[in-house]
Amino acid sequence: xxxxxxxxxxxxxxxxxxxxxxxxxxxxxxxxxxxxxxxxxxxxxxxxxxxxxxxxxxxxxxxxxxxxxxxxxxxxxxxxxxxxxxxxxxxxxxxxxxxxxxxxxxxxxxxxxxxxxxxxxxxxxxxxxxxxxxxxxxxxxxxxxxxxxxxxxxxxxxxxxxxxxxxxxxxxxxxxxxxxxxxxxxxxxxxxxxxxxxxxxxxxxxxxxxxxxxxxxxxxxxxx
Amino acid sequence: xxxxxxxxxxxxxxxxxxxxxxxxxxxxxxxxxxxxxxxxxxxxxxxxxxxxxxxxxxxxxxxxxxxxxxxxxxxxxxxxxxxxxxxxxxxxxxxxxxxxxxxxxxxxxxxxxxxxxxxxxxxxxxxxxxxxxxxxxxxxxxxxxxxxxxxxxxxxxxxxxxxxxxxxxxxxxxxxxxxxxxxxxxxxxxxxxxxxxxxxxxxxxxxxxxxxxxxxxxxxxxxx
DNA sequence: AGACGCTTGTGAACGTATGCACAAAGTTGC
DNA sequence: GCAACTTTGTGCATACGTTCACAAGCGTCT
Ligand SMILES: NC(=O)c1ccc[n+]([C@@H]2O[C@H](COP(=O)([O-])OP(=O)(O)OC[C@H]3O[C@@H](n4cnc5c(N)ncnc54)[C@H](O)[C@@H]3O)[C@@H](O)[C@H]2O)c1
Ligand SMILES: NC(=O)c1ccc[n+]([C@@H]2O[C@H](COP(=O)([O-])OP(=O)(O)OC[C@H]3O[C@@H](n4cnc5c(N)ncnc54)[C@H](O)[C@@H]3O)[C@@H](O)[C@H]2O)c1
Numbered sequence: 001x002x003x004x005x006x007x008x009x010x011x012x013x014x015x016x017x018x019x020x021x022x023x024x025x026x027x028x029x030x031x032x033x034x035x036x037x038x039x040x041x042x043x044x045x046x047x048x049x050x051x052x053x054x055x056x057x058x059x060x061x062x063x064x065x066x067x068x069x070x071x072x073x074x075x076x077x078x079x080x081x082x083x084x085x086x087x088x089x090x091x092x093x094x095x096x097x098x099x100x101x102x103x104x105x106x107x108x109x110x111x112x113x114x115x116x117x118x119x120x121x122x123x124x125x126x127x128x129x130x131x132x133x134x135x136x137x138x139x140x141x142x143x144x145x146x147x148x149x150x151x152x153x154x155x156x157x158x159x160x161x162x163x164x165x166x167x168x169x170x171x172x173x174x175x176x177x178x179x180x181x182x183x184x185x186x187x188x189x190x191x192x193x194x195x196x197x198x199x200x201x202x203x204x205x206x207x208x209x210x211x212x213x214x215x216x217x218x219x220x221x222x223x224x
Numbered sequence: 225x226x227x228x229x230x231x232x233x234x235x236x237x238x239x240x241x242x243x244x245x246x247x248x249x250x251x252x253x254x255x256x257x258x259x260x261x262x263x264x265x266x267x268x269x270x271x272x273x274x275x276x277x278x279x280x281x282x283x284x285x286x287x288x289x290x291x292x293x294x295x296x297x298x299x300x301x302x303x304x305x306x307x308x309x310x311x312x313x314x315x316x317x318x319x320x321x322x323x324x325x326x327x328x329x330x331x332x333x334x335x336x337x338x339x340x341x342x343x344x345x346x347x348x349x350x351x352x353x354x355x356x357x358x359x360x361x362x363x364x365x366x367x368x369x370x371x372x373x374x375x376x377x378x379x380x381x382x383x384x385x386x387x388x389x390x391x392x393x394x395x396x397x398x399x400x401x402x403x404x405x406x407x408x409x410x411x412x413x414x415x416x417x418x419x420x421x422x423x424x425x426x427x428x429x430x431x432x433x434x435x436x437x438x439x440x441x442x443x444x445x446x447x448x
Numbered sequence: 449a450g451a452c453g454c455t456t457g458t459g460a461a462c463g464t465a466t467g468c469a470c471a472a473a474g475t476t477g478c
Numbered sequence: 479g480c481a482a483c484t485t486t487g488t489g490c491a492t493a494c495g496t497t498c499a500c501a502a503g504c505g506t507c508t
Contacts, residue, residue: 252486253487279485
């Protein structure tokens with residue numbers, strides 16, 4: 001299955017969940033695509049990788065398709081997650097209810113700062129980074145979330161990997177190397193803002209260019 | 225300039241900043257690519273869109289290239305940003321120092337909950353959503369960050385756009401429509417975790433398949 | 449039963465992105 | 479001043495992703 005398709009399955013799943021909550025039983029690719037904000041041909045091609053779950057002339061059965069995608073993504077089981085670095089962002093993530101409802105259970109919180117140890121966040125005690133290996137093994141954790149400062153990110157990832165974690169979501173603005181077989185994704189908020197800034201600048205530039213053009217037109221009108 | 229290139233420029237900028245802090249004056253595409261975690265040919269092609277700023281046989285001058293990328297992204301000016309929704313995540317974002325150091329100034333915080341009004345977060349008073357238009361215009365805000373619940377996201381974006389914001393970063397797990405000319409990017413943490421879960425599941429599946437294969441080999445060994 | 453209308457699933461064309469490989473262009477050493 | 483070496487910038491082949499367009503399939507209505 002293409003990586004681009006995998007990245008969209010959660011989107012479809014969410015759209016289907018919304019439809020199910022609104023009591024919709026059947027949906028066409030056109031409607032579902034609109035709900036997910038994609039092109040309908042793309043949606044159909046994506047779904048075709050799961051199998052032929054639609055009915056021609058009718059569409060897709062919402063509950064059934066939802067179950068198929070859930071199974072494909074691997075959300076029939078709950079995944080235990082450890083968050084490393086319980087600062088600003090770590091607190092927000094730990095307190096976020098949206099993960100549990102999507103099949104992810106925050107199983108442990110870890111920080112290196114002794115003053116944070118024992119602090120209770122979202123019903124969990126913050127534990128020391130030295131216990132990481134033990135925690136990962138005891139709780140069967142496969143996914144780690146890194147919310148430490150950038151300079152600690154590589155070290156933390158190394159320790160997560162050594163402890164047996166094979167999927168990492170990194171929030172620190174740092175390039176991290178992981179061995180083959182470990183999946184690393186990064187969420188980079190500054191980069192997102194910078195991409196917006198780039199386009200914003202060009203918009204203003206375009207506006208200015210338009211003004212120049214208008215000025216030229218005006219000049220021509222005066223001269224002509 | 226290709227969108228994929230734009231998305232990598234911030235990465236290069238960060239790598240260059242790290243190098244500059246370490247006192248490195250010149251860097252080859254090979255070294256810079258390694259720092260940014262990309263292929264060196266890709267890096268050179270990306271940089272070639274900015275112009276011919278390298279010196280053959282030598283590499284790129286760190287400070288100069290950094291300045292060029294900064295200019296290209298549009299970070300020579302500071303961008304004023306408003307955060308809408310000062311809950312878990314909004315607090316973390318407001319308190320995050322990493323934005324200011326990258327050219328983004330959190331200029332205002334807005335929430336709809338009356339009990340939050342006047343609360344001071346990161347040196348700013350939380351103001352009411354009704355003031356949004358006024359705030360955006362007074363402070364010359366071009367970029368909005370949405371950290372409200374999903375059900376409010378479309379409404380908030382509509383109001384941001386109406387107020388004159390033309391770039392939005394959305395953290396709410398909702399599909400939001402914006403008019404042409406407005407840039408919308410989304411950061412979707414649940415989706416990221418779900419993509420990891422998909423691959424994690426396949427890893428386990430692969431492991432099981434391998435075990436089955438080993439079992440078959442074993443059976444063959446016994447039979448043969 | 450057959451015709452009609454709707455929607456899926458997919459082949460094919462197109463566009464974008466990546467990475468190789470190398471000529472061109474520079475530096476260094478003698 | 480020239481040869482040897484290094485590194486950039488880019489043409490080209492390949493891979494990946496998207497979108498169009500339509501035949502095949504299903505339900506419905508007469
Ligand atoms: N806060 C945000 O909104 C935001 C936005 C974008 C990016 N980020 C990035 O996310 C990361 C966390 O940001 P933050 O604002 O929460 O920072 P923070 O300083 O508030 O928290 C970092 C936490 O990590 C802990 N820590 C440090 N080294 C550690 C180690 N080796 N092992 C375990 N824990 C360790 C610290 O004790 C601290 O509690 C940073 O890399 C930041 O750049 C944050
Ligand atoms: N907290 C996280 O780590 C996290 C992670 C992933 C996604 N998200 C998403 O980010 C968003 C915010 O998450 P949170 O945990 O901070 O939620 P939260 O409930 O703590 O905060 C939401 C805030 O938005 C405010 N709000 C509601 N409607 C508003 C409106 N119309 N105008 C202005 N403000 C309004 C609320 O008063 C509240 O203060 C949610 O959509 C959530 O799904 C959060």
